[in-house]
Amino acid sequence: xxxxxxxxxxxxxxxxxxxxxxxxxxxxxxxxxxxxxxxxxxxxxxxxxxxxxxxxxxxxxxxxxxxxxxxxxxxxxxxxxxxxxxxxxxxxxxxxxxxxxxxxxxxxxxxxxxxxxxxxxxxxxxxxxxxxxxxxxxxxxxxxxxxxxxxxxxxxxxxxxxxxxxxxxxxxxxxxxxxxxxxxxxxxxxxxxxxxxxxxxxxxxxxxxxxxxxxxxxxxxxxxxxxxxxxxxxxxxxxxxxxxxxxxxxxxxxxxxxxxxxxxxxxxxxxxxxxxxxxxxxxxxxxxxxxxxxxxxxxxxxxxxxxxxxxxxxxxxxxxxxxxxxxxxxxxxxxxxxxxxxxxxxxxxxxxxxxxxxxxxxxxxxxxxxxxxxxxxxxxxxxxxxxxxxxxxxxxxxxxxxxxxxxxxxxxxxxxxxxxxxxxxxxxxxxxxxxxxxxxxxxxxxxxxxxxxxxxxxxxxxxxxxxxxxxxxxxxxxxxxxxxxxxxxxxxxxxxxxxxxxxxxxxxxxxxxxxxxxxxxxxxxxxxxxxxxxxxxxxxxxxxxxxxxxxxxxxxxxxxxxxxxxxxxxxxxxxxxxxxxxxxxxxxxxxxxxxxxxxxxxxxxxxxxxxxxxxxxxxxxxxxxxxxxxxxxxxxxxxxxxxxxxxxxxxx
Amino acid sequence: xxxxxxxxxxxxxxxxxxxxxxxxxxxxxxxxxxxxxxxxxxxxxxxxxxxxxxxxxxxxxxxxxxxxxxxxxxxxxxxxxxxxxxxxxxxxxxxxxxxxxxxxxxxxxxxxxxxxxxxxxxxxxxxxxxxxxxxxxxxxxxxxxxxxxxxxxxxxxxxxxxxxxxxxxxxxxxxxxxxxxxxxxxxxxxxxxxxxxxxxxxxxxxxxxxxxxxxxxxxxxxxxxxxxxxxxxxxxxxxxxxxxxxxxxxxxxxxxxxxxxxxxxxxxxxxxxxxxxxxxxxxxxxxxxxxxxxxxxxxxxxxxxxxx
Numbered sequence: 001x002x003x004x005x006x007x008x009x010x011x012x013x014x015x016x017x018x019x020x021x022x023x024x025x026x027x028x029x030x031x032x033x034x035x036x037x038x039x040x041x042x043x044x045x046x047x048x049x050x051x052x053x054x055x056x057x058x059x060x061x062x063x064x065x066x067x068x069x070x071x072x073x074x075x076x077x078x079x080x081x082x083x084x085x086x087x088x089x090x091x092x093x094x095x096x097x098x099x100x101x102x103x104x105x106x107x108x109x110x111x112x113x114x115x116x117x118x119x120x121x122x123x124x125x126x127x128x129x130x131x132x133x134x135x136x137x138x139x140x141x142x143x144x145x146x147x148x149x150x151x152x153x154x155x156x157x158x159x160x161x162x163x164x165x166x167x168x169x170x171x172x173x174x175x176x177x178x179x180x181x182x183x184x185x186x187x188x189x190x191x192x193x194x195x196x197x198x199x200x201x202x203x204x205x206x207x208x209x210x211x212x213x214x215x216x217x218x219x220x221x222x223x224x225x226x227x228x229x230x231x232x233x234x235x236x237x238x239x240x241x242x243x244x245x246x247x248x249x250x251x252x253x254x255x256x257x258x259x260x261x262x263x264x265x266x267x268x269x270x271x272x273x274x275x276x277x278x279x280x281x282x283x284x285x286x287x288x289x290x291x292x293x294x295x296x297x298x299x300x301x302x303x304x305x306x307x308x309x310x311x312x313x314x315x316x317x318x319x320x321x322x323x324x325x326x327x328x329x330x331x332x333x334x335x336x337x338x339x340x341x342x343x344x345x346x347x348x349x350x351x352x353x354x355x356x357x358x359x360x361x362x363x364x365x366x367x368x369x370x371x372x373x374x375x376x377x378x379x380x381x382x383x384x385x386x387x388x389x390x391x392x393x394x395x396x397x398x399x400x401x402x403x404x405x406x407x408x409x410x411x412x413x414x415x416x417x418x419x420x421x422x423x424x425x426x427x428x429x430x431x432x433x434x435x436x437x438x439x440x441x442x443x444x445x446x447x448x449x450x451x452x453x454x455x456x457x458x459x460x461x462x463x464x465x466x467x468x469x470x471x472x473x474x475x476x477x478x479x480x481x482x483x484x485x486x487x488x489x490x491x492x493x494x495x496x497x498x499x500x501x502x503x504x505x506x507x508x509x510x511x512x513x514x515x516x517x518x519x520x521x522x523x524x525x526x527x528x529x530x531x532x533x534x535x536x537x538x539x540x541x542x543x544x545x546x547x548x549x550x551x552x553x554x555x556x557x558x559x560x561x562x563x564x565x566x567x568x569x570x571x572x573x574x575x576x577x578x579x580x581x582x583x584x585x586x587x588x589x590x591x592x593x594x595x596x597x598x599x600x601x602x603x604x605x606x607x608x609x610x611x612x613x614x615x616x617x618x619x620x621x622x623x624x625x626x627x628x629x630x631x632x633x634x635x636x637x638x639x640x641x642x643x644x645x646x647x648x649x650x651x652x
Numbered sequence: 653x654x655x656x657x658x659x660x661x662x663x664x665x666x667x668x669x670x671x672x673x674x675x676x677x678x679x680x681x682x683x684x685x686x687x688x689x690x691x692x693x694x695x696x697x698x699x700x701x702x703x704x705x706x707x708x709x710x711x712x713x714x715x716x717x718x719x720x721x722x723x724x725x726x727x728x729x730x731x732x733x734x735x736x737x738x739x740x741x742x743x744x745x746x747x748x749x750x751x752x753x754x755x756x757x758x759x760x761x762x763x764x765x766x767x768x769x770x771x772x773x774x775x776x777x778x779x780x781x782x783x784x785x786x787x788x789x790x791x792x793x794x795x796x797x798x799x800x801x802x803x804x805x806x807x808x809x810x811x812x813x814x815x816x817x818x819x820x821x822x823x824x825x826x827x828x829x830x831x832x833x834x835x836x837x838x839x840x841x842x843x844x845x846x847x848x849x850x851x852x853x854x855x856x857x858x859x860x861x862x863x864x865x866x867x868x869x870x871x872x873x874x875x876x877x878x879x880x881x882x883x884x885x886x887x888x889x890x891x892x893x894x895x896x897x898x899x900x901x902x903x904x905x906x907x908x909x910x911x912x913x914x915x916x917x918x919x920x921x922x923x924x925x926x927x928x929x930x931x932x933x934x935x936x937x938x939x940x941x942x943x944x945x946x947x948x949x950x951x952x953x954x955x956x957x958x959x960x
Contacts, residue, residue, distance in 0.1 A: 341831025347848075395821065463850025465881075470850070 001126055004035040004060040005118060006051055007096075008042035008067035014101040019111045023066065023096075026115050030122055034058050043073050051077070052084035061086070062125045066094040066118045071531075087130030089574070089637055092121040116650060123649035127642045131574035136616050138224040139324040140565045141166060145216055145504070148176020149547055150539025151329030152198050153554030154561075155208055158327075161562045165208045166321055168230055172213045173278035174199055176331050180261065180355060182362040182369075184547055185411040186442035192277055192364070199279040212280055217318065219507050220596060222619060223534030224324045224570040234314040235284035237271070241309035244273060244281035248301035248310065257289040259366065263356040265374060266366035271301045271310075276364060285310075325534045325561045328508065328518060329554060330501060332540040335390025335398065335494045343389065343462050343491060349375040350469055351462055353493040354408055361415050371419045373488045376467065380423065380487030383416055384471045385409045386459050387429040391494035400515065402494035403544040406433045409492050410446040417450045426453045426484050428473050436546065455482060462489055495544040508535055517543045528557045536560050575637040576618035577625060583632035584610045590624035590633055599624060668786065669736035670698035671727055673707060673746035679900070680743070680892035682936025686921035687742045687783050689935055693928045694791055694799070701731050701739070707749035710859065721756035722769035724749040728780070729772040742783040742921070744816035744891045750780035751823060783921060784817060784890045785826050788834040793841035801929035803843030805952035809923065810849035810884040811835030812875060814856055814894040829853075835888055835920050842927035843952075851878040856897040869905050872897045876905075876913050885946055886916040888923055895919065899941045916944035923947070 005027045009015035020038040028036040035058045039047050042065055054060060063086065065077050070093040078088035094117040104110050140163060144155045147169035155167045167174070178184075179199075181191035202208055211230055218229040237248075254270035261274040268274075270289040273281055283301075291298035292312055302310040334355050338346030350373045352360075363369035373380050387409060391402040406429065413425040432454075434440040446452045457474035464470070471484045497516030505512045510530040511519040518541050521529040528536050536557040539550040564570075577590075577599070590611050591599045596619050602612035611633065613624075625635045634640065668691075676684035691698050704727050706712075712720035728750060731739045741747050756762050757776040767774065781789075787796070813832045821829035830853060836846045854875055857868030876898060879887050889895045899917035906912055918940065925935040926947060937944050 341828045345828070345831050461850060461854070464848070 001032050001061045002034045002059055003030075003032045003062045003064065003122055003125060004051070004054045004058060005033055005037075005064045005066065005122065006042050006047075006054075007036070007038040007114075007118070008047070008065065009038060009040050010067060010097055010101075011040065014067070014097050017101045017105060017107050017110045018096060018114045019107060020066075020114075022111050023114045023118060027118050027122070030119060032126060033122060035060065042067055043076055048076070048080040051080050055081065055084040055086060062090045062092070062128060064092045064094060064118060064121045064125055066096045066114060066121070068097040069095050069099075087132075089131040090125070090128050092125045092128070094118045094121040120646040120649045123645040124642045127639065127645055128637070131636055133571040133574050134615065135569040136224060136572055137568060138565060138570050139226075139322045140164065141321070141323045142325045142327060142561050142565075143168065143216075143226070143228055143321070143323040144327045144329060146170075146176070146329035146331055146539070146541070147174030147202070147210070147212070148329060148331045148539060148550070149178040149195060149198070150331070150541075150550040150554040151176070151327070152195075152202055153551045154327045154329060154538050154558045156198060156201055156205065157555050157558030158561055159205045159207045161558070163207065163561065163565060165205075166228075166230075166323060167202065167208055167210045168214050168216055169210070169212045170215050171274070172235065172282070172284045173274050173280065174202060174210065174212065175275075175277070175279070177355070178547060179275065179277070180263070180362075181358050182365070183411060183415060185407045186436070186438045188411065188414065192362075196277050199277065203279045210280065211319065212282075213284060214319075216504065216507065219326070219509075221322075221617070223532075223564070225616070226323050226326060226534065228321050228323060228326075230319045230321065232317040232319055234287075234316050235282070236287070236290075236310060236312055236314045237283045237285065238309040238311055238314075239280060239282045241307045242282045242305075243307060244278075244283065245306065246273065246283070247304050247306065248283055249273065251300050251304050253298065253300060254289050254291050257286060262359045262366045263353065265356055265359055283309075325536065325564055326508065327536045327538055327554075327557045327561065328504070328510070328530075328541055329538040329557075330498050330504060330541040332495045332544070333498050335396075335402075335496050337389050337491045337493050339396055340389065342460055343386070343489075348462070348464060348469060348489075349373075350380075350487065351489040351491065353491055354405065354412070355493065357412055357490045358408075361412065361419070369419075371416065371423075378467075378487065379420060381420070382468075382484065382486045383413075383423060383425050383488045383490065384459075384469075384484050384486040385413060385425065385427045385490045385492060386471075387427065387492045389491040389493050390496070391492075392430065398494060398496065398515070400544065401433060403433070404546050405492035405494060406443065407436070407439055407546065409490070410434075410443045410452070412490065413452040414446050414450050417452070424453070425450075426455060426471075426486070428455050428457060428459050428471070430456070430458065436548070457482070495540060498541065501541060508532060510535055517541065528553055528560055534564065572616055573620060574615075575620045575635070576615045577613045577620070577622075577633050577635050579611045579613055580632045580634065581610045583630050585630055585632070586610055587629065589627050589629065593623045593627045595619075595621065595623065666695070666790075667697045667699055667736070669731035669734065669739045670700045671704055671707075671731075671739050671741040671746055671750065672700065673741055673743040674709075675743050675745070675892035679896055680919075682939040683742050683892055683895070683919045683921065686919055686925050686930075686935040689930050690787070690921045690925045690928065691783075693925070693930060694787075694796070696786070696791075698740070699734065699736065701727050702734070703730065707746040709745060709749065713749070713752060717752070718756055718762055718766050719769060720749070721753035721762075722766050723753075725753035725757065725766070725770050725774060726772065728753060728778050729770065729774045732774065732778050736778065738779045738781060740781050740783055740786050742890070742892075744782060744814065745893065747780055747782050748816055748823075754778075754780065755823070782817060782826070782890065784834055784838075787838060787920070787924065788827075793837045796838065796924060796927075797841040800842050800927045802927055802950075803952065804839070804923065804927055804947065805843045807844045807886070807947060807949075807951065808847060808884050809839050809844045809886050809888050809918075810847060810879050810882060811839065811852055811888045811920070812849070812856075812879075812894060812898065812917075813852050814889070814891045815853065815858070817890060818853070835890065838920060839888060839923060842924055844923070847882040847884060849879065849882055849884070851875045854878075856894050858893060858897070861897055861901065865901075865904070866908070868897050868901060869908050872901060873905050873909060873911065873913075876902070876915055879915060880913075884915070886918050886944060888918055888920045890920045902942055914942060916940060916942045916946060918944050918947065 024036040096114040252269035259266040259268040359365040459473035461472040538554040538557040598617035707724040708720040818827040818832040857871040
């Protein structure tokens with residue numbers, strides 16, 4: 001084989017600590033290597049041209065590029081060699097940037113290690129075979145997980161483009177956190193007035209199937225051909241019959257159910273519709289509070305329902321669907337402020353979370369939109385807001401900025417002044433982060449027009465004095481200790497990843513960071529893709545962001561799906577397992593270990609049977625390869641011979 | 653929270669190495685005697701570390717952390733030689749030094765230097781705890797409740813933890829750093845009523861008593877003020893320095909700020925000791941500067957009925 005080696009300098013990224021010229025020189029001495037060179041930016045157009053030129057001038061049959069991680073540029077170089085007439089699998093990459101130059105300063109040792117890696121790549125390349133993809137049809141249906149504003153936007157944009165959408169929502173209504181908000185910054189327009197129509201659109205679009213009160217149970221397959229199992233949890237109400245009249249709710253005798261939509265500020269019933277604009281507007285029974293289920297009596301809702309929709313025998317249902325792409329928009333949870341002993345650890349009813357205050361402000365909230373405090377229903381005059389509760393605090397493992405709190409405090413302080421003109425609001429803050437369009441102007445308005453007192457410093461202690469709360473903190477601009485007596489304290493509770501986000505990520509085979517937020521494929525250039533083809537991200541599940549950014553990401557994810565579905569077929573990855581039938585002893589171990597059910601029995605003439613891999617289902621994980629006792633299954637492009645060649649090169 | 657099963661069998665006849673420290677030989681003598689009395693009553697054998705030396709206190713570790721760690725580690729090393737796996741010290745300052753030496757031992761970069769200075773075999777397999785931690789986690793409020801013979805019913809007591817007992821959180825590994833509750837629960841167990849005390853972890857002024865006495869006056873004054881405001885008749889502490897600032901300096905405070913504080917500041921071990929029926933003199937109650945006789949008043953339903 002005639003092999004060419006191209007050592008990239010990556011500017012000074014590699015050349016700074018690796019002698020790339022020396023790597024090229026030494027590589028040229030390897031058997032089969034007929035051409036080796038070092039270049040400033042191999043991935044650039046002239047760099048790629050040089051590879052193509054070398055292929056034709058030196059009749060190269062295989063190419064090695066020693067540069068960055070294959071995650072970064074393997075597709076680039078595969079395309080480059082393909083354009084020059086080579087099969088894309090006659091190419092190998094040696095990672096001498098992330099694995100060498102970026103992690104060591106010893107130039108000599110780095111150069112030695114880079115040579116080793118290149119030698120291994122050359123050794124493997126000698127065993128490479130041309131591989132060819134096949135084409136499989138795409139299921140042009142998209143699964144959107146999560147019905148908050150990001151998921152709604154993604155679903156609507158996909159549906160608008162004519163795609164079939166399956167929208168799965170964990171709760172009984174879509175709307176997410178945005179449905180709980182009163183107003184939105186910086187325009188102070190009503191949250192449910194701008195979200196409501198979008199929610200109605202979801203219910204009216206013929207090509208959107210909404211599965212509320214449902215969760216994704218299992219996902220298999222690959223881009224273009226996923227198979228998903230969705231658990232439709234029992235609501236004990238037949239939603240095809242329920243009209244949302246609410247008669248059952250009125251009569252339900254179980255009246256002490258925590259109202260989760262109102263952040264537990266009020267009480268709900270065991271059979272409930274979470275809020276008036278709910279989509280779908282259908283009743284559901286919460287089993288753990290229902291007297292029929294807990295005590296075995298009652299049954300009033302069943303009697304009262306005019307359409308006989310209540311069905312206590314209902315069971316969870318598993319729905320299986322084929323989809324071609326998945327948009328994950330599972331949102332976030334609010335940080336639990338009870339870990340802060342200095343803020344009362346959740347003991348004081350008048351120390352509340354930002355979302356609770358949002359419900360208090362809301363006209364459809366527990367107090368009908370009148371600002372009252374939870375302890376005694378009095379209208380508060382002095383209100384203290386504390387920023388960064390569960391944000392930018394390494395001591396509670398939340399070192400990141402939640403990004404929305406500075407703005408929502410400013411909004412809430414403005415709304416407070418509108419509701420109670422004689423009130424005084426105080427904000428304890430660390431820094432004000434307001435980089436969005438019209439955001440900083442908005443914060444200024446809160447300070448200048450609405451007279452909100454901004455105090456730069458942290459609060460060290462909150463405790464009751466009479467029926468009021470004393471907030472003790474520091475004013476670091478004046479360098480003094482301050483004490484504010486307040487009727488109500490609002491903690492600007494931050495954002496954390498949704499509970500269950502890690503479990504879902506494992507089902508989707510996508511990665512997540514240490515805080516449970518999903519990892520995008522590239523932090524700048526691939527912000528909605530994941531490292532699993534066909535799975536896209538939208539909204540806060542990827543990281544804290546506000547409504548405009550969530551909506552933009554929802555649309556972006558939809559655009560990615562539209563682009564994927566613009567084709568009718570998808571090229572399969574030919575790096576799959578292949579059975580050598582002559583070596584197969586029909587033990588069936590590979591069939592047992594395959595996580596994708598990609599291996600099955602193949603009947604031969606004479607009654608023999610051998611393992612057979614379905615290339616369209618195989619994900620190339622290599623489990624069968626490692627399990628096979630007689631090495632009859634080989635993973636193409638990572639065969640035993642190829643791996644041994646690399647190992648032998650290193651230690652031989 | 654509690655890592656130990658509260659079973660009398662487990663702590664009965666248990667041996668714990670005891671590190672007394674200098675404070676408990678001087679002004680805080682009653683903390684020492686009451687600790688010994690309470691532990692004896694609860695069946696815990698305290699074995700004083702033979703030939704114990706200074707923990708290093710504040711000056712040593714501000715000069716050289718490793719040298720200071722080795723100094724206090726000598727006490728731990730002797731305790732281990734004597735077969736102990738737990739060293740208990742009532743003084744939070746000593747506790748900080750002992751824990752600090754374990755931290756240095758577990759720091760790979762410092763370990764060798766530390767061991768060279770120490771010059772004794774040491775494997776770090778020993779735990780340092782406060783007497784409060786021993787009573788709260790090893791014995792537990794439930795077990796203490798069962799042994800109360802003179803409950804402090806209708807006595808309103810507030811706990812003052814100060815800065816070191818629960819903080820820094822990763823270092824103390826005990827109780828909630830900002831809202832500790834161990835003394836609250838122990839005092840409830842002996843029948844006292846414990847109002848919510850917002851200043852339980854505020855600064856008492858600590859060693860500023862030596863150099864800037866007026867700062868201590870101001871800070872300790874606020875704590876006592878708050879104790880009175882929430883209706884306490886005595887303040888419980890578990891630190892000799894806190895006790896000194898709040899108790900000994902009440903006279904100074906009254907002169908300097910024209911106040912008339914007269915609120916006893918009592919060690920938690922004295923309170924538990926009283927409830928267990930130990931003679932107040934053995935607990936050193938008479939050694940406090942502000943008279944704590946009020947704690948000896950018998951109250952409760954029977955007394956109230958008799959008064960009527």
